[in-house]
Amino acid sequence: MFLSTLTPKFYVALTGTSSLISGLILLFEWWYFRKYGASFIEQVSLNHISPWIGGSDPSNETAPTANVTSSSQQSVPECKVWRNPLNLFRGSEYQRFYWASKKEPLTYYDMNLSAQDHQTFFTCEADAGKAEYEIMQTAWRERNPVARIKAAHDALEKNPHCAPAYILLAEEEATTIQQAEIVLKQALMYAEVNCQNSLQNEVKHRRDTNVLIYVKRRLAMCARKLGRLKEAAKMFRDLTKEVPPIMNVLNIHENLIEVLLEMQAYADVQAVLAKYDDISLPKSATICYTAALLKARAVADKFSPEVASKRGLTPAEMTAVEAIHRAVEFNPHVPKYLLEMKPLILPPEHVLKRGDSEAIAYSFFHVSHWKKVEGALNLLHCTWEGTFRMLPYPLEKGHLFYPYPTCTECADRELLPGFHEVSVYPKKELPFFILFTAGLCSFTALLALLTHQYPEPMGVFAKAVSVFFFYIVPTFGWAHEKNWWNENVLQQMRGIIDPFKEANIKG
Structure with a gap:
């Protein structure tokens, strides 16, 4: 009886108000994300609501990372451009590329x-x-x-x-x-x-x-x-x-x-790494990814993601995965080149550590070494993206290294030729709640427009949806549990569908 007394104006006002509220939430979420790099709703859910429903205390989880970050933040180096140790010869290599492609490589x-x-x-x-x-x-x-x-x-x-x-x-x-x-x-x-x-x-x-x-x-x-x-x-x-x-x-x-x-000569490589992969020395993609390759070499030939998901990772596999996470945290652009998800170009004569230029310089010479180790690329493919779940806000926090520098994109665009699409990380992806509120705003606005244009059919449709969710759905669940089908359910569904068809015919 209550539903039958509602007029089309009520549905127009309801959907319009919902669209306005969801639009305001969307604007606030977008502003908060642009300013702080995080979703406000997500932050409130994790920090305040999650502990009430039995979630872990976020302060305990972030304390070690915060300590690492605070101590390493003091020694954050400037965006320094380094000479590429493996730079090519201009006449015999860069110039030949120009003759073949008519593109300036430098x-x-x-x-x-x-x-x-x-x-x-x-x-x-x-x-x-x-x-x-x-x-x-x-x-x-x-x-x-x-x-x-x-x-x-x-x-x-x-x-x-x-x-x-x-x-x-x-x-x-x-x-x-x-x-x-x-x-x-x-x-x-x-x-x-x-x-x-x-x-x-x-x-x-x-x-x-x-x-x-x-x-x-x-x-x-x-x-x-x-x-x-x-x-x-x-x-x-x-x-x-x-x-x-x-x-x-x-x-x-x-x-x-x-x-x-x-x-x-992997034993000799390990000896070199033991000398240069020291905490007091500056790191590079070559150091980090070579260390990961050597650890992956011990387990990669027998690694299977299906088996690992069932029995868990062995200590050796865990060591290899942690080494890959460490390497990806240092330079997150390298895996896409090693896995051939992005085309390589000739490396520049200078590189920016942790930037796209360093990733190109490393991958150009080392992708063949990864291919020689059976299963190494498969292990990299299965595990490298897990680093991003460990570091949701890499500009602000680091796990093993200082936060990711914000200056890499500008320097890489200067170092790399114009025909190359520069990799940008961390690219701020829109949080779920911004996408959700955007979809909710659009959906309710569409409902308001349809209700204003076709009030009677939309009124019948709203009543049908209300009855379906408040009466039919619980009945489905009860009938399924009792393994019994009530004839009243079919009658109710016919009572909903028939008026809706008549309203559509009239429309």
Whole structure:
């Protein structure tokens, strides 16, 4: 009787009011999420309602993380761009990509950083007045590669023993790795002589030492690319024993790790990691993901997600999963490249740690090493996304590392070419309650519009829904429990459906 007395205006007012209220909730949720990065309803549910219904105390769960975060927050480094230890040769690798695709693989920002590096390490105050070194100072800054190569040849005409000029020619004029190696061997010969002759001048000797180490490293990389792995490993080992300041920039231990992985000398890789994966040393994707690969190698060939879900993870599997979570927390962009969910491009000459540029540089050279370990990619695929559940707000809290830097996106867009879609993390996904209130607002607004346009059919429909939920549904449950079907149920359903059909016919 109550339902029969309700007019269409009541339903219009009801749905309109519901739409307005849900719209206001949606606006408030959106504002709160934009300001604090979290859902207000979700926060209230977890912090206040959940303990009442027997949930765990959130303060106890977040206390360890908060302590880790507060202690590590004090030592958060700035967004520093590092030189890529595995950067390619411009002439024999980057240039060949440009010839094939007509796309510039390097940005001017990246190349300017390289020019600054070369000027810092390959020139000094003692070069003032020397024509060949003054030419090389300007040569690094030239944007046109033809002008850079011409300047290097001009410097060699002034001084045939100018090792930095040979470095530039090996990097940019040589069109194959074999040609680059030949030019670098000439540079090595002159660099050794210059280093011996400058022992009495500390400034010049430091410059010549930098040139010598750089040439040896590039020669070792040539040997690696040409398949002479043992020779390359020996050269990298010898270089890691050096202590000049340039060693802090080159990170040659990452070159050594990559060569040893190619040789499948996993015990040697573990020995290198034991030396460099130290709490006091800066981390990198190579360090974290190589450690995860070695731990995954022990269990990946027999790992099955179905079996693990039934019996639980063994201690060895748990160790491997934790190592993967640690690596993903450090750089969350890498798995998509290793799992070929996103296309790779040529790595830049500089990378931003924990950024997309570092992920590209690591994956470009290490995806083959993951494929060689049977089941490693399968284990990574099954477990890497679990890190995001551990870190719901990575900009504010970290588990094993300091919070994820907010500056990575801007730096990566400067380092990576325009045709590459930069990975952004953490991408703030809309919480469930914002989507729910948006859907509720839209649904009630649609009901209000339909009720205003077709009042009589919508009134009948509202009465039918009300009767269905308040009478028919409980009857279904009771009849199902008693294994009995009441004829009254069918009669009630006919009484609801027939008027609704008549109203639709009239409409």
